[in-house]
Amino acid sequence: MGLQRFRAAIVDLDGTMVDTLGDFEVALNRTLADLALPPATRELVERTVGKGSEHLIRSVLAHQMALPEAKGYGQACPAWTVDSLYERAWALYQHHYLAINGDFSEVYPGVSEGLQALRGAGLALACLTNKPLAFARDLLQAKGLAGHFGQVFGGDSFERKKPDPLPLFKTCEALGTLPEQTLMVGDSSNDAQAGHAAGCGVVLVTYGYNHGEPIRSTPALAWVDTLTDIPVALSL
Structure with missing residues (x-):
């Protein structure tokens, strides 16, 4: 199979x-503190990210508002929903x-090298995220990744x-x-579902956030431990 069947990759x-x-x-816990709500656990945030900021905020609000320690605030605000x-x-x-944005985040190992390998194989690269565009562009720039991409959405x-x-x-x-000439590279069933529905080839990384589910249970052309593994994984 190999990378030769693809002309571009969406990451x-x-x-x-x-x-x-x-x-x-x-960012979420500072928001919750401003609303006098209890802080969210890291596990809750990890299970909830990936479907856009609106989904993230609504899901975390619903979870935190249902906690026993939040009831006092709800009693003080009858229209609290x-x-x-x-x-x-x-x-x-x-x-x-x-x-x-970017202060508490880190680039995964092999990302820059993996992107360079994809570009070296002749693939055009685009970043596609559910994060708001302004946040995405700033983060890519801050982490030194912006130069890899001709398009960011x-x-x-x-x-x-x-x-x-x-x-x-x-x-x-x-x-x-x-x-069918385009590879979708992601970390979750969210990315895989979109990629399969569009008719793209799908490669999934084994780290990342997959809503608490094992990523290898999600159908894909390959599962990789680092982006540098993509060329070899697709040749198997």
């Missing part, structure tokens, strides 16, 4: 190139995430987010490739 960001769990945890708090929480989260770039295939179709259009 996810959070959990695939950069371990951003620390950024999410800090996820919907009633969401707009304020979103604004607070944006503020806090912008202030710390975020969760607010299109009408729908992954796992819907629309963002992949649009990214392929921008790259000038057909989906």
Whole structure:
């Protein structure tokens, strides 16, 4: 099979190139503190990331508001619901995430080398993430990865987010490739579902955030421990 069947690769960001769990945890817990809600555990954040900021915030709010220690706040605010708090929480989260974007995150081993290998094989690269575009661009720049990508798209770039295939179709259009000529590289069933629905080849990394589920149970062309393993994995 090999890389020769592909002309481009679409690469996810959070959990695939950069371990951003620390950024999410800090920004969310500062937001929760501003709302007088108990802090979220790292495990909750890890299970919830990957489907966009709106899903992340709503899911964490719902979980924290249901905790016994949050009941006092709810009694003081009779109209206290996820919907009633969401707009304020979103604004607070944006503020806090912008202030710390990249400060509590690290590039995974082999990412830059793996991206360079894909480019060296003649593949055009695009980053496609459910993270808001402005945050994604700033993070790629801060981590020295921006130069690898001709295109960068975020969760607010299109009408729908992954796992819907629309963002992949649009990214392929921008790259000038057909989906079957394009590789989707991600860390979760979210990426795989979008890739399969679009008709892309799918490669999944064995680290990252897959909603608490083992990633090897998700169908893919290959599962790799580092991006540098992709050329060999696809030749097997």
